[in-house]
Amino acid sequence: MKIFKSPQIREIDKTTIEQEPVLSINLMERAAWxxxxxxxxxxSKDKPITIFAGPGNNGGDAVALARLLTDNNYNANLWLLKIGKDRSADCQANIKRLEGYSNIQTHELSDNDKFPEIPAxxxxxxxxxxxxxxxxxxxWPAEVIEFINTLPNPVMSIDIPSGLFSEDNRQNNGAIIKADYTVSFEFPKLAFVLSENELYVGEWQALSIGLLPKTINDTSTKYYYTTENDLPLxxxxxxxxxxxxxxxxxLVAGSFGKTGAAVLAAKACIRSGSGLLSIHIPQFSYSIMQSCVPEAMLVIDETEQIYCQKDHLEPFTVVGAGPGIGQKKSMREALHTLITNTDAPMVLDADALNIISQNHELMDLLPKGSILTPHPKEFDRxxxxxxxxxERIETAREMAEKQKLIVVLKGANTAVIDVNGDVHFNSTGNPAMAKGGSGDVLTGIILGLLSSGYDPIDAARLGVFVHGRAADLALQxxxxxxxxxxxIINHLGLAYKSIRELQ
Ligand SMILES: NC(=O)C1=CN([C@@H]2O[C@H](COP(=O)(O)OP(=O)(O)OC[C@H]3O[C@@H](n4cnc5c(N)ncnc54)[C@H](O)[C@@H]3O)[C@@H](O)[C@H]2O)[C@@H](O)CC1
Ligand SMILES: Nc1ncnc2c1ncn2[C@@H]1O[C@H](COP(=O)(O)OP(=O)(O)O)[C@@H](O)[C@H]1O
Ligand SMILES: [K+]
Known part of the structure; x- marks a missing residue:
C-alpha cells in the first residue's frame, strides 16, 4: 500500500473527482459513510456521540457523519467551531443538509463561548x-484541542489528529489531539508510522473511499506500508x-555469555528455508550449539571464548554476522577480514553494527545489497x-542509496529501506517483542530467506513481516x-503458512 504526501492526496482526490467523475460532496459522503x-x-447505538467540526473539509466530513449517525439512530451532538471567516463549500453544503434534522443537536462554538460540558x-x-x-x-483552536485532551472520553479523529501534520512534525509546537482512534481515508499518513506521534494517533485505520486505482498506480512515492497483499511471493x-x-x-554469532543469541539466530535461519547452515562459534560453546541446533554444522574457532579466526568462505553462499559476538579487538579484526573477503550480500546486526560504527571504513567495504538491521540506537551510533x-528515516534513506545497502530500521512499524531509497513500513508485530532476543531471531530469518534464494530486498521485507506475524500468532x-x-521461532511455520494461503 502506498503512503502519499498531502499534496499528492489532494491531486488524487481531484483526479478522481474529474475522471470518475464524482462530485466532491459525494466523495465526502463516502468518507463520512x-x-x-x-x-x-x-x-452500540446507546453510545452518545459529541462531534466537533472545524471550518474545512475535515469539518465537512464531521458534519456529514453527524447526519449519517442520526439517520442510524445514534444520538449525535454537533459543535460547529467558528474558526476563521469562512467554511469550505462542502462543509457549508453539509450544514445546510442538516435543515430539517431536528433530532441533531447542533450548536455553534466560538472564541468567547464557554466550553460545553461533555458527559464522560x-x-x-x-x-x-x-x-x-x-x-x-x-x-483558540489550540484551546479547543487542549480542552478535548483534558477530557476522559475516548476520542476518534477524522483523517488525522487535529494539529498533527501529515509528514514532518519537527517544527510543530502547537496543540495536537491525542486520539484513541484515527480513521483515515484510502492511505495511512507517514506521521502514523513514526514513533514520535504514538501519543496522538492511537489505533489507526485507512478506509477506502474509492479513489481511482489507476491514478493511485500512476502516482509515485518513496513510502509504502506493507500488508499481506503487498508481499513478495x-x-x-x-x-x-x-x-x-x-x-x-x-552465521557468525555468539561469544562467552551470549551463546543464546547464536542459538536463536541459527534456529530462526534453519526455520526460514536455508538448505545448509554452518555456525562459526568459539570453542567453549561447542556442546551447547551441537545439542541446541543439531541441524547446523559448526565451524569451531581456535579461540576459547570469542570469534576471531578467519573463515574459509568458499562453501558459503550467504553470510550473517553480529548477534552476541561482542566487540573485543581481535574479534573486530576478524570481522574486518570477513567483510573484506565476502562478495555476496551479508546480513549484519547488533555487535557487527557497533563495530562498524567505530570503524567507519568498513561501511565502504560491505558487499552491495547487504542488509543492516539496526534498532534506533544502533542506527544512531x-x-x-x-x-x-x-529524520532518522531520511538519514537511513541517504545511507541506503549512497552505500547501496538495505537498512532495516527496527521497532514498531520497522522500516525496510531499499537501495533506491524506497521505504517499506511493516504492519505486523507487537510490543511483546520488545525483549532481548527478538532481534537475533530476525537476523536468522532474513539470513535463511537470503540463503534460499530471495533477493536481498525481498528477504528483508518478507523476513520482517513474517517475524512480526509469528509474534502476533504467538501472542494469541x-x-x-x-x-x-x-x-516467535516456534510460530514461524504458522506464519509462513498464513502468508502462503493468501498468495
Ligand atoms: N481523499 C481524502 O482524503 C478526502 C478528504 N476529505 C477531508 O478533507 C480534509 C482536508 O480538507 P481541507 O483541505 O479543507 O482542510 P482542513 O479541513 O484540514 O482545514 C483547512 C481549514 O483550516 C484552516 N487552518 C489550517 N490550519 C490552521 C490553523 N493552524 N489554525 C487555524 N486555522 C487553520 C485553513 O485555513 C482552512 O480554512 C481531509 O483531512 C479529510 O478529512 C474528505 O472530505 C473527502 C476525501
Ligand atoms: N513495540 C514493538 N512493536 C513491534 N515490534 C517490536 C516492538 N518492539 C520491538 N519489536 C521488534 O523486536 C525486534 C527487537 O530487536 P532488537 O531491538 O535488536 O532486540 P534484541 O537485540 O534484544 O533482540 C525488532 O525486530 C523490532 O522490530
Ligand atoms: K481531524
Whole structure:
C-alpha cells in the first residue's frame, strides 16, 4: 500500500473527482459513510456521540457523519467551531443538509463561548483540522484541542489528529489531539508510522473511499506500508529440490555469555528455508550449539571464548554476522577480514553494527545489497543522534542509496529501506517483542530467506513481516509479559503458512 504526501492526496482526490467523475460532496459522503461504519462496528447505538467540526473539509466530513449517525439512530451532538471567516463549500453544503434534522443537536462554538460540558460516556469525534493544516494549532483552536485532551472520553479523529501534520512534525509546537482512534481515508499518513506521534494517533485505520486505482498506480512515492497483499511471493519447492538449491549460510554469532543469541539466530535461519547452515562459534560453546541446533554444522574457532579466526568462505553462499559476538579487538579484526573477503550480500546486526560504527571504513567495504538491521540506537551510533524518527528515516534513506545497502530500521512499524531509497513500513508485530532476543531471531530469518534464494530486498521485507506475524500468532497464546523470542521461532511455520494461503 502506498503512503502519499498531502499534496499528492489532494491531486488524487481531484483526479478522481474529474475522471470518475464524482462530485466532491459525494466523495465526502463516502468518507463520512466509512467513518459511520467504523463507529457502528465499535460502538452500540446507546453510545452518545459529541462531534466537533472545524471550518474545512475535515469539518465537512464531521458534519456529514453527524447526519449519517442520526439517520442510524445514534444520538449525535454537533459543535460547529467558528474558526476563521469562512467554511469550505462542502462543509457549508453539509450544514445546510442538516435543515430539517431536528433530532441533531447542533450548536455553534466560538472564541468567547464557554466550553460545553461533555458527559464522560460520550464518544468524541473530532474533525477540527485535517490534512489542510497550514501551521501549528495556536490560539483558540489550540484551546479547543487542549480542552478535548483534558477530557476522559475516548476520542476518534477524522483523517488525522487535529494539529498533527501529515509528514514532518519537527517544527510543530502547537496543540495536537491525542486520539484513541484515527480513521483515515484510502492511505495511512507517514506521521502514523513514526514513533514520535504514538501519543496522538492511537489505533489507526485507512478506509477506502474509492479513489481511482489507476491514478493511485500512476502516482509515485518513496513510502509504502506493507500488508499481506503487498508481499513478495513465497517460493515453492519443486518435487526434486535438494538442499543444495537453498544455499549454505554461514552465521557468525555468539561469544562467552551470549551463546543464546547464536542459538536463536541459527534456529530462526534453519526455520526460514536455508538448505545448509554452518555456525562459526568459539570453542567453549561447542556442546551447547551441537545439542541446541543439531541441524547446523559448526565451524569451531581456535579461540576459547570469542570469534576471531578467519573463515574459509568458499562453501558459503550467504553470510550473517553480529548477534552476541561482542566487540573485543581481535574479534573486530576478524570481522574486518570477513567483510573484506565476502562478495555476496551479508546480513549484519547488533555487535557487527557497533563495530562498524567505530570503524567507519568498513561501511565502504560491505558487499552491495547487504542488509543492516539496526534498532534506533544502533542506527544512531552508525550515523548521528536523531531526535525524530522522521529524520532518522531520511538519514537511513541517504545511507541506503549512497552505500547501496538495505537498512532495516527496527521497532514498531520497522522500516525496510531499499537501495533506491524506497521505504517499506511493516504492519505486523507487537510490543511483546520488545525483549532481548527478538532481534537475533530476525537476523536468522532474513539470513535463511537470503540463503534460499530471495533477493536481498525481498528477504528483508518478507523476513520482517513474517517475524512480526509469528509474534502476533504467538501472542494469541502468550501474554505481552510472557512472550519470548523462542515463541516467535516456534510460530514461524504458522506464519509462513498464513502468508502462503493468501498468495
Ligand atoms: N481523499 C481524502 O482524503 C478526502 C478528504 N476529505 C477531508 O478533507 C480534509 C482536508 O480538507 P481541507 O483541505 O479543507 O482542510 P482542513 O479541513 O484540514 O482545514 C483547512 C481549514 O483550516 C484552516 N487552518 C489550517 N490550519 C490552521 C490553523 N493552524 N489554525 C487555524 N486555522 C487553520 C485553513 O485555513 C482552512 O480554512 C481531509 O483531512 C479529510 O478529512 C474528505 O472530505 C473527502 C476525501
Ligand atoms: N513495540 C514493538 N512493536 C513491534 N515490534 C517490536 C516492538 N518492539 C520491538 N519489536 C521488534 O523486536 C525486534 C527487537 O530487536 P532488537 O531491538 O535488536 O532486540 P534484541 O537485540 O534484544 O533482540 C525488532 O525486530 C523490532 O522490530
Ligand atoms: K481531524
Amino acid at each position: 466509512q467513518l459511520h461504519k467504523f463507529i457502528e462496528e465499535k460502538f 460516556n460520550h464518544l468524541i469525534v473530532e474533525g477540527i483540522f485535517g490534512s489542510g493544516l497550514t501551521r501549528p494549532a495556536e490560539g 513465497l517460493k515453492n519447492r519443486t518435487k526434486f529440490a535438494h538442499k543444495g538449491h537453498f544455499g549454505h549460510a554461514l 552508525l550515523t548521528k543522534k536523531h531526535e525524530f524518527h522522521y 497464546k502468550e501474554s505481552e509479559e510472557s512472550l519470548i523470542a523462542t515463541d
